[in-house]
Amino acid sequence: MTDNAANLDLSDPQTDPYAVAEAAAAVIRERTGVETHDVALVLGSGWGQTGDLIGETMTTIENTDVPGFGKAAVEGHSGTMRSVAIGDTGRRALVYGTRTHFYEGKGVRAVVHGVRTAAAAGCRTIVLTNGCGGLREEWAPGTPVLIRDHINLTAHSPIEGANFVDLTDVYTPRLRDLAREVDGDLDEGVYVQFRGPHYETPAEVQMAKVIGGDLVGMSTSLEAIAARQSGLDVLGISLVTNAAAGISKTPLSHEEVIEAGKAAADRCGRLLAAVVAKI
Numbered sequence: 522m523t524d525n526a527a528n529l530d531l532s533d534p535q536t537d538p539y540a541v542a543e544a545a546a547a548v549i550r551e552r553t554g555v556e557t558h559d560v561a562l563v564l565g566s567g568w569g570q571t572g573d574l575i576g577e578t579m580t581t582i583e584n585t586d587v588p589g590f591g592k593a594a595v596e597g598h599s600g601t602m603r604s605v606a607i608g609d610t611g612r613r614a615l616v617y618g619t620r621t622h623f624y625e626g627k628g629v630r631a632v633v634h635g636v637r638t639a640a641a642a643g644c645r646t647i648v649l650t651n652g653c654g655g656l657r658e659e660w661a662p663g664t665p666v667l668i669r670d671h672i673n674l675t676a677h678s679p680i681e682g683a684n685f686v687d688l689t690d691v692y693t694p695r696l697r698d699l700a701r702e703v704d705g706d707l708d709e710g711v712y713v714q715f716r717g718p719h720y721e722t723p724a725e726v727q728m729a730k731v732i733g734g735d736l737v738g739m740s741t742s743l744e745a746i747a748a749r750q751s752g753l754d755v756l757g758i759s760l761v762t763n764a765a766a767g768i769s770k771t772p773l774s775h776e777e778v779i780e781a782g783k784a785a786a787d788r789c790g791r792l793l794a795a796v797v798a799k800i
């Protein structure tokens with residue numbers, strides 16, 4: 522291995538994660554032939570098909586071909602990223618078919634690498650989607666909800682060193698307004714990120730409710746923090762794929778999550794496509 526290759530290993534504390542993001546962005550530029558991507562999207566559980574409605578896929582890249590990216594760890598996620606032409610706007614979206622979750626144990630740098638790569642590739646905005654548990658009974662499985670704010674219960678931060686990033690408006694108000702222009706029925710909620718990979722106990726779900734949460738999941742918050750540090754505007758949208766534990770009477774299953782995603786694909790796909798066209 523050359524020194525250069527060793528420097529691109531995100532799990533090595535000596536590695537500069539921003540250098541890896543620059544290297545990843547260079548591969549994306551080379552493979553797509555596009556100098557600048559404008560918007561990045563992370564497609565979480567249940568959002569897999571929705572990327573297709575944004576526009577024409579111009580290039581598909583295997584994650585394993587890009588420095589710092591690994592294989593997909595979860596069934597229903599795909600290990601590729603795509604460069605999508607946004608309608609006929611001349612703008613490009615960088616669409617990640619999967620994400621690295623904190624519970625995979627690869628470290629926070631790996632979790633936020635896609636965000637930093639998006640910024641290095643020129644994106645000014647990132648759309649973070651996820652599948653999650655809902656705490657409000659009126660949110661039936663398959664309901665998309667805008668993330669208004671988050672509570673990060675991972676006890677970790679993607680920020681390194683004494684960098685006091687302001688998180689007053691993590692989820693850009695203007696982008697939430699824009700999403701509501703597209704779909705006036707969209708509710709907003711506070712997303713609580715747990716470490717996972719187990720789902721919460723009913724007591725933990727009640728705790729999330731008491732501290733101000735509306736949605737429980739295993740992603741997004743750490744990515745949103747890194748996005749703000751990189752100067753990206755953030756739109757967060759959760760798809761409630763199940764009622765959180767103890768909120769409904771049936772136990773949670775990964776199959777239920779996949780099914781709710783398929784059922785909601787149409788509404789979510791149209792929402793994403795319309796929002797991305799307006800960003």
Ligand code: 8IG
Binds near residue numbers: 652719764765773778
């Ligand atoms: I999909 O109920 C999905 N992801 N923590 N809790 C947590 N993560 C989730 C849930 C849930 N559903």
